[in-house]
Amino acid sequence: MIQQQTLLTRQVVVILLLLALISSLISAASLANTNIPFPKDFRFGAATAAYQIEGAYKEDGRGLSIWDTWSHIPGKIYNNQTGDIADDHYHKVKEDIALMKSLGVKNYRMSISWPRILPTGLLKHGINQKGIDYYNMEINELVRNGINVAVTLYHWDLPQYLQDTYGGWLNSKETVQAFRDFSDICFAHFGDRVKDWITFNEPFITSVLGHGCNDWAPGLGCGSSPAGNSSNMPYMAAHSQLLAHAHAVKVYRDKYQQDQQGRIGITLNSNFYYPLTNTKEDYEACERALLFGFGWFADPVFFGDYPQVMKDFVEGNRLPLFTEQEKRLLKGSVDFIGLNHYTSNYIGNRKSPLPPVNQRTFNDDQRTEGSSYKNGVPIGPKAESDWLFVYPPGIRSMLNWIQKRYNPQMIYVTENGVDAPGESSMPISQALNDTFRVNYLHDYLTEVSNAVMQDGVNVKAYFVWSMMDNFEWTNGYSCRFGVVFVDYNSPNLTRYVKNSAKWYSELVKPYN
Numbered sequence: 001m002i003q004q005q006t007l008l009t010r011q012v013v014v015i016l017l018l019l020a021l022i023s024s025l026i027s028a029a030s031l032a033n034t035n036i037p038f039p040k041d042f043r044f045g046a047a048t049a050a051y052q053i054e055g056a057y058k059e060d061g062r063g064l065s066i067w068d069t070w071s072h073i074p075g076k077i078y079n080n081q082t083g084d085i086a087d088d089h090y091h092k093v094k095e096d097i098a099l100m101k102s103l104g105v106k107n108y109r110m111s112i113s114w115p116r117i118l119p120t121g122l123l124k125h126g127i128n129q130k131g132i133d134y135y136n137m138e139i140n141e142l143v144r145n146g147i148n149v150a151v152t153l154y155h156w157d158l159p160q161y162l163q164d165t166y167g168g169w170l171n172s173k174e175t176v177q178a179f180r181d182f183s184d185i186c187f188a189h190f191g192d193r194v195k196d197w198i199t200f201n202e203p204f205i206t207s208v209l210g211h212g213c214n215d216w217a218p219g220l221g222c223g224s225s226p227a228g229n230s231s232n233m234p235y236m237a238a239h240s241q242l243l244a245h246a247h248a249v250k251v252y253r254d255k256y257q258q259d260q261q262g263r264i265g266i267t268l269n270s271n272f273y274y275p276l277t278n279t280k281e282d283y284e285a286c287e288r289a290l291l292f293g294f295g296w297f298a299d300p301v302f303f304g305d306y307p308q309v310m311k312d313f314v315e316g317n318r319l320p321l322f323t324e325q326e327k328r329l330l331k332g333s334v335d336f337i338g339l340n341h342y343t344s345n346y347i348g349n350r351k352s353p354l355p356p357v358n359q360r361t362f363n364d365d366q367r368t369e370g371s372s373y374k375n376g377v378p379i380g381p382k383a384e385s386d387w388l389f390v391y392p393p394g395i396r397s398m399l400n401w402i403q404k405r406y407n408p409q410m411i412y413v414t415e416n417g418v419d420a421p422g423e424s425s426m427p428i429s430q431a432l433n434d435t436f437r438v439n440y441l442h443d444y445l446t447e448v449s450n451a452v453m454q455d456g457v458n459v460k461a462y463f464v465w466s467m468m469d470n471f472e473w474t475n476g477y478s479c480r481f482g483v484v485f486v487d488y489n490s491p492n493l494t495r496y497v498k499n500s501a502k503w504y505s506e507l508v509k510p511y512n
């Protein structure tokens with residue numbers, strides 16, 4: 001009797017296993033196709049950033065950054081979450097790299113935490129050797145596993161000391177010099193293995209959200225202080241970051257590039273914009289929005305100065321001026337241009353009257369009105385994040401716009417991806433079946449392919465955001481952008497491969 005029962009149990013187990021196998025085969029087969037044409041030498045990869053995944057915020061001599069401070073202020077982040085532990089990547093780095101390798105990820109974009117290398121941000125206070133050791137270990141491990149490394153030097157985690165002592169990006173003199181030293185240290189220690197350097201990630205966001213009263217670290221711009229207010233601070237912060245970029249590039253080109261044979265660039269974010277109505281004013285408003293967003297940083301690094309439309313529209317001497325020497329330093333200061341692109345929206349010419357000059361915000365200065373909706377209809381399906389609506393053709397238009405205006409030799413899509421709706425609140429098994437993300441990636445990559453293969457845009461690389469779920473800034477862990485799921489409820493933050501990772505892994509195979 002007992003034997004018969006065991007036999008029966010075994011048969012049931014075998015049947016269940018077979019059913020699971022069949023269902024996984026069906027679900028793999030039903031994933032969108034991966035046959036999207038790209039040039040043979042196109043590079044596919046995945047991206048992350050230090051504060052969003054590392055954790056270990058007080059370990060091994062790391063100093064505090066503005067995001068440590070900001071996330072610890074009650075009420076600033078969803079559910080008061082912080083990056084203290086994040087994905088604990090600091091301790092799980094080898095495991096994560098093994099996972100990347102198993103997925104066939106050949107290019108990895110990571111960022112280096114400035115306060116891990118220079119705890120106060122300043123060279124004169126000493127280099128944290130343990131920080132150097134950590135990144136050496138990580139980079140060696142990546143290289144040993146056949147993964148090329150692209151490093152972002154500034155992904156928003158400014159050392160708190162620089163903020164407190166000098167006002168951070170509001171002070172170009174000290175902070176620019178400090179960034180130049182930090183970059184120099186990174187090139188010297190890691191440049192033999194890092195072949196792509198990105199000076200800044202989305203300086204627009206640091207400037208407008210961090211210094212324009214938008215609840216983002218360092219949280220400046222609300223009310224006025226001796227340094228300024230939301231009317232001029234974003235422009236000051238942007239100006240410093242541009243100068244810091246130019247100085248870091250000069251250090252790289254003068255001291256390292258010839259030996260190390262790497263490339264250096266900057267990553268800028270932009271949506272693409274479509275006119276709210278079919279009027280000349282609205283078309284012009286779209287162009288203005290692109291120039292105020294992308295052009296604010298791209299014009300200086302390609303042409304040496306801000307777009308004319310910004311000089312005309314930002315009244316009252318709030319847009320700082322570059323000296324002739326600074327213009328020369330900036331002009332041509334990129335080997336590649338990085339684009340972070342997720343969504344598109346509608347833009348119209350501003351109809352409401354402008355406030356007095358000294359009370360105008362960055363948005364006022366653009367004289368545009370934006371929306372994700374037209375006549376109550378969204379531009380595309382909404383993701384989890386409030387700002388993200390799926391509109392694949394936008395990436396092709398954006399890439400063409402960049403090619404036309406700047407004619408760059410190399411464009412890297414340094415981020416593109418999506419947070420699938422409801423992924424944080426559904427059972428893990430359901431979250432892993434992330435068809436929304438698979439379709440998003442399929443459709444956006446098809447448009448990138450069209451830009452490259454049909455329009456002749458010089459896109460050379462694409463990094464999906466993100467390798468794994470992570471701390472999504474003010475949204476904490478509620479928005480999941482990963483192709484790998486991180487179970488924040490399990491004590492060791494177990495990783496699970498989502499269907500999108502399997503799909504991406506198939507797509508990149510021919511290019512590995």
Ligand code: NOJ
Binds near residue numbers: 052340415465
């Ligand atoms: C851009 C940022 O670089 C990254 O840190 C962020 O997580 C993603 N966009 C998604 O919002």
